[in-house]
Amino acid sequence: MQSIDDKILVKIKKAKRGTLFFMEGFLAFGNARAVAKALERLVNSGGISRVARGFTLFYKRIQFWEIFSLLPNRLQR
Numbered sequence: 001m002q003s004i005d006d007k008i009l010v011k012i013k014k015a016k017r018g019t020l021f022f023m024e025g026f027l028a029f030g031n032a033r034a035v036a037k038a039l040e041r042l043v044n045s046g047g048i049s050r051v052a053r054g055f056t057l058f059y060k061r062i063q064f065w066e067i068f069s070l071l072p073n074r075l076q077r
Contacts, residue, residue: 004030004038009047020051 002010007029012021026035042048 004034005042005047008035008038008042012048 004026008026011026012019015021023032023035023039026039029035030038039048043050
């Protein structure tokens with residue numbers, strides 16, 4: 001059985017380059033608290049990077065400058 005951490009990494013690695021991920025997208029893998037803890041562990045281990053609170057991405061999937069074109073849409077919600 002895969003851990004929540006593993007399931008999150010598989011989903012991220014399958015995504016297109018430049019995809020931003022939000023915690024809500026991983027809630028199928030567990031409750032909000034478990035997903036948040038798994039994301040925290042992945043950030044601490046260097047597997048993913050947190051762009052800002054609520055913004056998480058796989059560090060090899062997006063260029064830093066590309067983030068700015070994506071942020072306004074999320075901030076308007």
